[in-house]
Amino acid sequence: xxxxxxxxxxxxxxxxxxxxxxxxxxxxxxxxxxxxxxxxxxxxxxxxxxxxxxxxxxxxxxxxxxxxxxxxxxxxxxxxxxxxxxxxxxxxxxxxxxxxxxxxxxxxxxxxxxxxxxxxxxxxxxxxxxxxxxxxxxxxxxxxxxxxxxxxxxxxxxxxxxxxxxxxxxxxxxxxxxxxxxxxxxxxxxxxxxxxxxxxxxxxxxxxxxxxxxxxxxxxxxxxxxxxxxxxxxxxxxxxxxxxxxxxxxxxxxxxxxxxxxxxxxxxxxxxxxxxxxxxxxxxxxxxxxxxxxxxxxxxxxxxxxxxxxxxxxxxxxxxxxxxxxxxxxxxxxxxxxxxxxxxxxxxxxxxxxxxxxxxxxxxxxxxxxxxxxxxxxxxxxxxxxxxxxxxxxxxxxxxxxxxxxxxxxxxxxxxxxxxxxxxxxxxxxxxxxxxxxxxxxxxxxxxxxxxxxxxxxxxxxxxxxxxxxxxxxxxxxxxxxxxxxxxxxxxxxxxxxxxxxxxxxxxxxxx
Amino acid sequence: xxxxxxxxxxxxxxxxxxxxxxxxxxxxxxxxxxxxxxxxxxxxxxxxxxxxxxxxxxxxxxxxxxxxxxxxxxxxxxxxxxxxxxxxxxxxxxxxxxxxxxxxxxxxxxxxxxxxxxxxxxxxxxxxxxxxxxxxxxxxxxxxxxxxxxxxxxxxxxxxxxxxxxxxxxxxxxxx
Ligand code: SF4
Numbered sequence: 304x305x306x307x308x309x310x311x312x313x314x315x316x317x318x319x320x321x322x323x324x325x326x327x328x329x330x331x332x333x334x335x336x337x338x339x340x341x342x343x344x345x346x347x348x349x350x351x352x353x354x355x356x357x358x359x360x361x362x363x364x365x366x367x368x369x370x371x372x373x374x375x376x377x378x379x380x381x382x383x384x385x386x387x388x389x390x391x392x393x394x395x396x397x398x399x400x401x402x403x404x405x406x407x408x409x410x411x412x413x414x415x416x417x418x419x420x421x422x423x424x425x426x427x428x429x430x431x432x433x434x435x436x437x438x439x440x441x442x443x444x445x446x447x448x449x450x451x452x453x454x455x456x457x458x459x460x461x462x463x464x465x466x467x468x469x470x471x472x473x474x475x476x477x478x479x480x481x482x483x484x485x486x487x488x489x490x491x492x493x494x495x496x497x498x499x500x501x502x503x504x505x506x507x508x509x510x511x512x513x514x515x516x517x518x519x520x521x522x523x524x525x526x527x528x529x530x531x532x533x534x535x536x537x538x539x540x541x542x543x544x545x546x547x548x549x550x551x552x553x554x555x556x557x558x559x560x561x562x563x564x565x566x567x568x569x570x571x572x573x574x575x576x577x578x579x580x581x582x583x584x585x586x587x588x589x590x591x592x593x594x595x596x597x598x599x600x601x602x603x604x605x606x607x608x609x610x611x612x613x614x615x616x617x618x619x620x621x622x623x624x625x626x627x628x629x630x631x632x633x634x635x636x637x638x639x640x641x642x643x644x645x646x647x648x649x650x651x652x653x654x655x656x657x658x659x660x661x662x663x664x665x666x667x668x669x670x671x672x673x674x675x676x677x678x679x680x681x682x683x684x685x686x687x688x689x690x691x692x693x694x695x696x697x698x699x700x701x702x703x704x705x706x707x708x709x710x711x712x713x714x715x716x717x718x719x720x721x722x723x724x725x726x727x728x729x730x731x732x733x734x735x736x737x738x739x740x741x742x743x744x745x746x747x748x749x750x751x752x753x754x755x756x757x758x759x760x761x762x763x764x765x766x767x768x769x770x771x772x773x774x775x776x777x778x779x780x781x782x783x784x785x786x787x788x789x790x791x792x793x794x795x796x797x798x799x800x801x802x803x804x805x806x807x808x809x810x811x812x813x814x815x
Numbered sequence: 816x817x818x819x820x821x822x823x824x825x826x827x828x829x830x831x832x833x834x835x836x837x838x839x840x841x842x843x844x845x846x847x848x849x850x851x852x853x854x855x856x857x858x859x860x861x862x863x864x865x866x867x868x869x870x871x872x873x874x875x876x877x878x879x880x881x882x883x884x885x886x887x888x889x890x891x892x893x894x895x896x897x898x899x900x901x902x903x904x905x906x907x908x909x910x911x912x913x914x915x916x917x918x919x920x921x922x923x924x925x926x927x928x929x930x931x932x933x934x935x936x937x938x939x940x941x942x943x944x945x946x947x948x949x950x951x952x953x954x955x956x957x958x959x960x961x962x963x964x965x966x967x968x969x970x971x972x973x974x975x976x977x978x979x980x981x982x983x984x985x986x987x988x989x990x991x
Contacts, residue, residue: 423910423947430946465915468894470862470875473912494911495866498947514941520870520966564876577819583880584829590877601870603965640818811868814909 304340307333308370316536316748319685320371327386330376334363334388342367343666343679344392345751346760346777347399349408351432352381353772359408361385362775363395364749364760369685371751373762378408387412394666394782405431405500419493419814422446430501431773453479453487461796465494472810476799483795488788492814499815503774508534508765509608509739511774515761516603518776519812524550524557525754526761526776526812527606532687532750533763534608537742544731546610547689552623552726553602553611555719556593558755559630560586560601562712562719565807566634569709570641572801573650581637585630592626595619610736620727631720638713651706655790655802658703667786669757669779671806674711675703681753692729693722708805741769756780756809778812830884850889850980857891858980861899861923865916865955866948867906870966871933875903877969890976896922901979904956907935907942908949920956928979930960932972937961 311321325333337344345364352359359378364371376385387410388395399410400418407429409415417426424430453460458481465473475491499518503511515530516523528550535542542550563586570578590600596619597605605612615623641647657667662675672679681687682695698714700707742765750761757779766772787806791799850858862875878885879892893899896919908916920929931952934940939950952958959982962975 421911423913465912466863466919470864470872470892472864472867472869472872473915494915495864495906495909496911496947497866497907497909497942498945499942501945501947502942517868517870517941517965520868520873523868523870564873577823579879580881581822581826583877584826584882587877587880587882600968601873601966603870636822640822643818809869811866 304336304342304367307336308367308372311372314373314536314748315746316539317371317533317750318687319369320373320749322373322375322747324375324377327376330374331386333365333372333374334391337365337367337372338391340367342372343668344388344395345371345758346762346775346781347388347395347402348762348775348777349378349402349406350764350773350775351406351408351429352378359406361402361408361410362762363388364762366679366685366758371685371749373749381408384409384411386410389414392666393664394785397785398781403429405429407432416449419496421448421493421496423496430498448491450477450489450491451487455481457481458486474810478791478796478799480796483797485791485794485796485799488791488799490784490788492784492810494814495811496814499776500774503771506771508537508741508769508771511771512606512608513604515776516606518815519778519809520601520603521561522557522754522756522759522778522809522812523601523603524553524606525752525756525759527604528554529750529752529759529761530763530774531606531608532752533748533761534750535739536748536750537746537763537765538739540609540737540739542610542688543734543737544689545614545733546735546737548726548730549611549615549735550606551689551693552615552723553597553605554752554754555722555726556589557602559627559716559719559723560589561755561807562716563589563630563634565804566637566641566709566712566716568804569651569705569801570647572804573647575641575644575647578637578641578647581633585633589626589630592622596623607736609739610734612736614735615727615730620730624724624727627720627723631717634713634716634720641709641713648706650798650801651709652702652704654705654798655794655805656702656704657786657790659701661789662703662786665786665789666782668782669753670711670715670755671708671783671786672757673698674700674707676701679758681751681758685751687752689726693725695722705802705805745772754779756807757783776812776815778809780808780813783808784813829881830887831882857886857889858901859891859893859899860901860903860976861893861896861919862903863905863916863919865904865906865912865936865952866909866942867933867935871905871936874966874969874972875905875932878972883969883973885973896920897924899923899927900983901928901930901976902956903930903932903976904952904958905932905936907939907944908952908955910947910949913949913955916952916955926983928960928983929956929958930962930975930979931958932962932975933967934963934965937963940965
């Protein structure tokens with residue numbers, strides 16, 4: 304593995320990141336070595352060729368300890384398929400299927416069903432390959448997706464969605480059950496695919512952070528930071544220290560908001576409405592304090608190329624510190640109540656368990672990964688500024704059930720409250736933002752951020768004059784959705800909402 | 816259990832009274848009567864995410880927290896369009912949700928009110944219209960009220976819903 308790393312060419316502007324252009328033999332060799340060396344597939348996507356003679360390619364990003372290795376396989380003839388990585392990294396299957404839908408570049412994997420494409424455009428049309436939308440692509444009927452059928456005595460199917468009963472995003476779940484017990488779950492996503500990667504190519508390099516923030520609303524800070532990190536990499540801009548700290552503040556506030564929301568919802572899904580009332584009350588107060596301090600409840604567009612949109616004043620900073628302290632102590636109290644509540648204990652423990660070994664085999668990542676012994680946290684393992692100065696304490700659990708994912712959120716709430724106070728106390732003086740000059744040559748850079756759900760990646764390729772030629776966005780849900788299908792096996796159908804919530808995966812962030 | 820009860824008692828009721836001197840004052844005091852007068856029961860809302868980034872959903876969720884306490888106003892989120900008086904639709908409508916949205920609309924009994932939520936629901940937002948996105952909600956189904964914002968605050972949402980209630984025809988009342 305080190306051999307590949309040492310051959311990789313450093314990606315200008317993305318520290319600790321190397322790129323390796325390979326042929327189809329070493330494409331598989333690298334993947335093999337990374338897999339056997341315990342590295343992870345962070346993302347995989349394809350790019351179509353263009354008029355100016357750039358070849359099509361498929362790219363895989365691997366995480367190897369603290370290093371990021373980008374492997375690029377040029378595709379000279381896009382009627383030929385490349386070797387799929389799904390046997391080494393199971394999460395690659397859906398990424399490969401999605402890549403084909405968008406660009407027409409095909410892997411040789413056995414599962415060739417469409418993934419992001421439903422009936423909205425025909426199979427021979429690829430939105431990132433044929434630039435303009437043509438009217439004849441419109442097709443309106445519902446398509447026939449081939450779900451895997453489970454046969455047997457007493458087996459029947461329950462289809463759920465895409466529109467669900469609660470206030471949640473759309474997706475389809477097909478359960479094969481016997482009695483109440485789930486034999487198999489098959490997910491179908493892509494309902495909220497709205498052409499985001501295509502839309503990027505229509506926006507200016509320094510305005511597209513707004514689109515990045517809207518890839519997945521609950522991870523607006525993570526995605527816009529990843530985007531800006533990549534855009535700044537292309538221009539070699541150095542964000543001022545204060546700007547970096549204020550970005551980290553936003554990222555931790557986003558983590559806190561989501562964890563509070565989830566902890567309430569998880570209590571509720573287990574029949575404890577008190578939990579929802581309490582956590583949603585604390586969350587609302589938090590949003591108001593954030594609104595007072597930073598001028599907005601949710602931090603869309605807080606992170607901008609070159610730094611942050613605004614500064615924070617001393618009084619607001621003190622308010623936030625005091626409130627973080629209050630949240631920590633209130634949540635400690637609620638944690639005791641949750642832990643002593645026999646009904647919650649009963650519903651949480653053992654439900655939706657993903658054993659450590661399965662988690663590692665399937666590539667479970669982020670928050671859900673850390674609840675199943677997969678200890679990666681980029682804030683600790685690959686600390687980007689200012690996390691290199693913040694000394695985050697990592698929270699990891701081994702049990703891998705709903706209880707562990709709840710406990711991990713409780714742990715992380717405490718750590719995040721500490722971080723928020725620390726960031727604000729140590730806030731360096733100076734400007735929060737610098738000017739960003741346009742890059743004068745085409746280039747490629749990646750941004751990688753540990754969002755509340757897990758590692759979020761943006762790969763950005765610019766053309767001339769502030770144009771974006773390709774922007775690929777990757778949410779950790781790509782890795783974790785397939786694992787949810789395993790987590791539910793042998794559980795009962797009524798436990799699905801709870802187990803699903805304990806993962807809380809993205810639809811929009813995944814469907815793009 | 817004791818701890819839970821003590822916490823409940825200790826925190827008390829956090830639902831906010833109306834802020835003075837604006838239309839919300841009217842809202843808080845008479846909304847429930849208004850809903851009763853028009854419908855004779857709670858107003859039922861069916862939320863449909865037709866392609867949102869999930870940001871609008873976060874603020875719609877907040878309406879259920881004890882501070883906005885939307886149920887206390889006689890407004891309820893329901894699980895089926897068949898029980899709904901109002902559809903609350905977010906997102907630019909993705910082409911993959913277009914049919915589901917139309918069907919939900921058709922399944923909602925008349926008279927029905929459609930509220931489009933967020934810059935996306937009102938104008939298509941930053942996504943606009945493309946091969947996968949139909950843009951604003953009114954490109955797909957008739958819309959009565961629009962609540963812009965990205966995302967709109969819970970307060971704006973409440974105001975929009977209230978405005979929509981006033982639009983409900985009086986004969987919507989269920990006669991039993
Ligand atoms: S209006 Fe804003 S928050 Fe709402 S769905 Fe659109 S981008 Fe997301």
